[in-house]
Amino acid sequence: MASLPRPFPLRHLLLRFGLLTAASTVLLSVALAVLLGSFERQRVAVIEVQAAGAVREASRDLERLFFEVIGDLGIISRLPAVRTAVDQPSEVHWRAVAEQLEGFAVEYGRYPSIRVLDRAGVPVVSFPMAAAKTRLAAALSKADAERLVQQRQLVVQQLVWQGSRALLPVARPLLDAAGHPRFELWADVQLNGTFDGIARILQVPELKIEAWILDARGRVISVPPSGGSRQQPLNLLQRFPMLRTPLAEHASGRLQGPQGLFVYQAINPLEQGANAALSSSLGRGAPSGRLDWMLVMRVPPDQLQRGSLLTSPQGQLLIGALYLAAATACGLLAYSQLLAQQRQREADRHAQELWRLSSTDSLTGLVNRRRFEELATYEIARCHRSGAPLALLLLDLDHFKEINDRHGHGTGDLVLRAFGEAAQSAVRGIDTIARWGGEEFAVLMPETGQQPAVAAAERVRRTVEGLAVMPRSSGSDATPPVHITVSVGVVAMEVGELSLEALIQMADHGLYAAKAAGRNCVAVLPAPGQPPRIASR
Numbered sequence: 001m002a003s004l005p006r007p008f009p010l011r012h013l014l015l016r017f018g019l020l021t022a023a024s025t026v027l028l029s030v031a032l033a034v035l036l037g038s039f040e041r042q043r044v045a046v047i048e049v050q051a052a053g054a055v056r057e058a059s060r061d062l063e064r065l066f067f068e069v070i071g072d073l074g075i076i077s078r079l080p081a082v083r084t085a086v087d088q089p090s091e092v093h094w095r096a097v098a099e100q101l102e103g104f105a106v107e108y109g110r111y112p113s114i115r116v117l118d119r120a121g122v123p124v125v126s127f128p129m130a131a132a133k134t135r136l137a138a139a140l141s142k143a144d145a146e147r148l149v150q151q152r153q154l155v156v157q158q159l160v161w162q163g164s165r166a167l168l169p170v171a172r173p174l175l176d177a178a179g180h181p182r183f184e185l186w187a188d189v190q191l192n193g194t195f196d197g198i199a200r201i202l203q204v205p206e207l208k209i210e211a212w213i214l215d216a217r218g219r220v221i222s223v224p225p226s227g228g229s230r231q232q233p234l235n236l237l238q239r240f241p242m243l244r245t246p247l248a249e250h251a252s253g254r255l256q257g258p259q260g261l262f263v264y265q266a267i268n269p270l271e272q273g274a275n276a277a278l279s280s281s282l283g284r285g286a287p288s289g290r291l292d293w294m295l296v297m298r299v300p301p302d303q304l305q306r307g308s309l310l311t312s313p314q315g316q317l318l319i320g321a322l323y324l325a326a327a328t329a330c331g332l333l334a335y336s337q338l339l340a341q342q343r344q345r346e347a348d349r350h351a352q353e354l355w356r357l358s359s360t361d362s363l364t365g366l367v368n369r370r371r372f373e374e375l376a377t378y379e380i381a382r383c384h385r386s387g388a389p390l391a392l393l394l395l396d397l398d399h400f401k402e403i404n405d406r407h408g409h410g411t412g413d414l415v416l417r418a419f420g421e422a423a424q425s426a427v428r429g430i431d432t433i434a435r436w437g438g439e440e441f442a443v444l445m446p447e448t449g450q451q452p453a454v455a456a457a458e459r460v461r462r463t464v465e466g467l468a469v470m471p472r473s474s475g476s477d478a479t480p481p482v483h484i485t486v487s488v489g490v491v492a493m494e495v496g497e498l499s500l501e502a503l504i505q506m507a508d509h510g511l512y513a514a515k516a517a518g519r520n521c522v523a524v525l526p527a528p529g530q531p532p533r534i535a536s537r
Contacts, residue, residue, distance in 0.1 A: 012338055013334055013335060013338055016334040016337065016338060017330055017331050017334040020330035020333055020334050021326070021327050021330045021331075024326045024327075024329070024330050025323065025326065028322060028323065028326050032319065032322070044256070044261065044304065047204060047207070047261065047299060047304065048254055048261065048263060050204045050205070051204055051209070051254075051261070051263040051297050051299060052254075052263055052265075054203060054204060054211075054297065055263055055264075055265045055295050055297055056265070058198045058211070058295055059265060059267050059269070059295060061198050062195070062198055062213070062267060062269045062295075063269045065194070065195075065198070065269070066269045069110075069170060069187075069189055070172075072104075072108060072111075072187075073170065073171075073172050073185055073187060074172070075104075076100070076101070076104060076114070076185060076187075077172060077174055077185055079097075079100050081093065081096040081097050081099075081100050082097050082100065082116075082174065082185075083177075084096075085097045085116075085125075086174045086175070086176050086182055086183055087176050087177050089124070089182075094116075094124055094125040095125075097116065097125050098125045098126075098127060101114045101115075101116075101125065101126075101127040102127045102128075105127050109190075110189060110190050110194050111187045111188060111189060111190065112167065112188050112190050113126065113127065113128065113187070113188045114126070114127050114185075114186070114187045114188075115127070115185075115186050115187075116174065116183050116184070116185055116186070117183065117184045117186060118182075118183055118184075119181070119182065119183070119184075121184075124183065155170070155171045155172065156168060156169065156170045156171075156291065157169040157170075157171075159191075159215050159221065160188070161219070161232075161233055163232065163233075164192070164232060164233045164234075165190070165192055166190075166191040166192050166215070166219075166221040166233065167188040167189065167190060167191070168188065168189040168191055168291075169186060169187075169188055169189075170186070170187055170188075170189060171184050171185060171186045171187070172184070172185050173185075191213075191221045191222070192221065192222070192223060193223075195213055195221075195222040198213070198222070204299065206306070207299060207303045207306065208300070208303055209297055209298060209299050209300070209303065210297070210298045210300070211295070211296065211297045211298070212236055212295075212296045213293055213294070213295055213296075214236055214247075214293060214294045214296060215292075215293060216292040216293070217235070217237075218235050218236050218237035218238075218243075218244075218247070218294075219233040219234065219235050219236075220233060220234040220235070220236055221233070221293070236296065240259060240262070240298075242255065242257055242259070243255065243262060243264070243296070246262075246264070247264060247294055247296075250264075251265070251266040252264060252265045252266060258301065259298075259300075259301065260298050260299050260300045260301050260303070260304060261298070261299040261304055262296060262297070262298050262299075263296075263297045263299075264294055264295065264296045264297070265294070265295045266292070266293070266294050266295075267291075267293050267294070267295055268291045268292060268293065269291055269293070358370070358371075359371035361420075361434070361435040363413060363416055363417065363435070364416055364417055364419075364420035364435050365417075365420065366420050366424070366433055366434055366435050366441070367432055367433065367434040367435075368434060368435060369434060369435070369436055369437060369442075371434065372432060372434035372436070372442055372444065373500060375432050375444060376392070376432075376444050376500045376503075377500055379444060379446050380493075380498070380499065380500055380503075382446075383446075383493060388446070388447045389447060389448055389449040389450075389492060389493065389494045390444075390445070390446055390447070390448065390492070390493045391444075391445040391448040391449065391450070391452070391453030391456075391490065391491070391492040391493070392442065392443070392444055392445070392490075392491050392492075392493075392503045392504070392507050393442065393443035393445065393453065393456070393457050393460070393488055393489070393490055393507065394436070394440065394441075394442050394488070394489040394504065394507035394508055394510070394511045395423070395440065395441040395442070395443065395457075395460065395486050395487070395488050395489075395511075396439060396440050396441075396486065396487050396511055396515070397415070397416075397419060397439040397440075397484055397485075397486055398484065398485040398486060398487055398515075398519040398520055399519075400412065400415070400438075400439035400484075403415055403482055403484070407471040407472070407482060408471075408472065410472035411469070411471045411472045411482060414469050414470075414471075414472055415469050415482060415484055416435075416439065418467055418469050418484075419441070419464055419467070419484065419486070420433070420435070420441075422460075422463045422464050422467055423441065423443070423460050423463070423464065425463065426456070426459045426460040426463040427443055427445070427456055427459075427460065428445070428456075430446055430447075431443055431444065431445045431446075431448075431456075432444040442504075442507075443456075443457075443460075448492070449492055449494060450490070450492035450494070450524065450526070453490050453492050453524075454490055454522060454524055454535045454536070457488040457490050457522045457535075457536075458522055458535070458536045460486065460488065461485070461486055461488055461520065461521070461522055461536070464484060464485060464486045465483075465485055465486075465520065467483065467484055468481035468482070468483055469481055469482045469483075469484070470482070485519060485520035486520070487511055487514035487515050487519045487520065487521060487522075487523075488510075488511065488514060488521075488522045488523070489507040489508060489509065489510025489511030489512070489513070489514055489522075489523055489524075489525070489532070490507065490510055490522060490523065490524040490525070490535065491503055491506040491507040491510060491524070491525045492524075498528070502528070506525045506528060507525070509525055509532055510523040510524055510525045510532040511523065513525075513531075513532035513533075513534070514532075514534065517534050517537070518537070520537070521534055521535075521536060521537040522534070522535045522536045522537075523535065
């Protein structure tokens with residue numbers, strides 16, 4: 001790393017580093033927010049698609065399950081013992097039916113109770129016996145019964161809850177040999193625990209999720225009644241109140257909130273899969289058998305965050321590395337900027353110093369001859385354009401060679417510096433005084449006529465006349481100071497096309513006239529070609 005030209009301002013570095021770091025942090029945070037937000041939305045969208053696919057597959061599996069229920073009741077209705085009992089009702093025949101129902105219920109396990117009712121709704125046979133209940137029923141026409149059998153349809157009633165057990169009563173007519181409905185086959189389908197296969201379908205790869213099947217009131221019918229309270233079912237709407245409005249207003253959708261991602265789908269498996277009959281003719285006063293259920297899947301927040309750059313250690317390490325890299329880059333940038341500024345200031349300072357050295361006299365600090373000629377050329381051109389007057393003074397220190405010979409060049413240098421300071425103080429700020437050469441000096445006075453120029457020259461002469469410069473080689477206070485005087489030639493240009501060379505020549509004539517008149521005086525040249533006259537002594 002290159003060294004700084006001057007001691008580096010640490011507070012400036014820290015200030016610039018802080019500003020750059022703050023700006024880069026804001027920009028990086030915005031960029032990360034956009035990128036990570038897009039990544040998170042895509043990741044959640046993938047999870048939503050997977051969850052929605054699982055819900056659709058589970059819905060189809062639920063339809064297949066109820067298709068099996070339809071098949072089970074169809075098998076029972078076609079058992080020889082059942083057909084014989086329907087055609088020839090007797091205690092012996094119904095006892096045989098009871099044995100068949102018991103074996104069927106035990107074999108399948110999903111039917112806690114199966115019973116046969118007559119057309120008046122009175123149980124004829126049931127398994128178990130405790131399930132025999134009086135059920136009032138309306139007469140089912142022959143045409144309706146035939147349609148139910150031909151279309152493999154069921155009649156269902158509303159879900160029955162026994163504590164936390166969910167039972168779904170389903171029925172189909174039993175026809176005699178002539179095709180007349182004489183009895184009704186009823187079965188209670190145990191829903192809790194029946195959907196284990198569906199629960200396995202409701203899974204998203206690499207995620208631990210929760211899934212439920214709800215009834216119309218939001219009660220969970222897909223969880224076996226084991227563990228916890230056996231007195232009442234789990235109500236999902238009480239656990240997640242934010243689901244109440246979406247589930248009531250929309251048949252399907254997605255909802256993401258602080259408690260995770262919810263994907264839900266309304267289903268009626270009998271309507272969708274088996275075209276279930278919704279007539280209530282098998283149960284007097286019983287409501288129609290709609291299965292207004294809802295499949296709900298929940299992806300918990302911690303599972304949603306799996307694979308997120310914001311929560312994974314690798315992602316946090318990467319983000320931290322990005323911020324650290326940004327801070328390092330800001331530090332290097334701040335250092336390089338200040339270094340460049342420092343070098344630029346040094347270059348500007350050197351350029352100004354070079355300009356000053358090239359345009360000023362190193363001894364007196366006054367403008368040198370080259371710079372004076374540039375300024376004088378500019379002022380003469382402006383004078384030609386505007387017609388404003390311009391005056392030029394040419395000054396020469398009297399007997400300066402004697403001062404050098406007598407007191408040395410060191411004292412001579414002191415005299416030149418003292419004269420420059422005195423002359424500078426005696427002219428205006430807009431006037432330019434320059435060391436013309438040796439002990440000669442020139443003063444350029446813009447917008448100045450002859451009389452003001454003579455007055456200014458006299459002011460300079462009087463100021464210089466009062467100077468007293470102590471010799472540099474003086475060893476005691478008894479050494480007398482050096483007194484100096486100056487002779488001045490004045491020329492003023494009010495009209496005409498004079499050049500700097502002509503003005504200098506005319507002022508030089510005046511200066512010679514002042515020296516010839518005895519020095520320490522001011523001589524003015526009124527106009528080109530006219531003799532100079534002494535304006536003051």
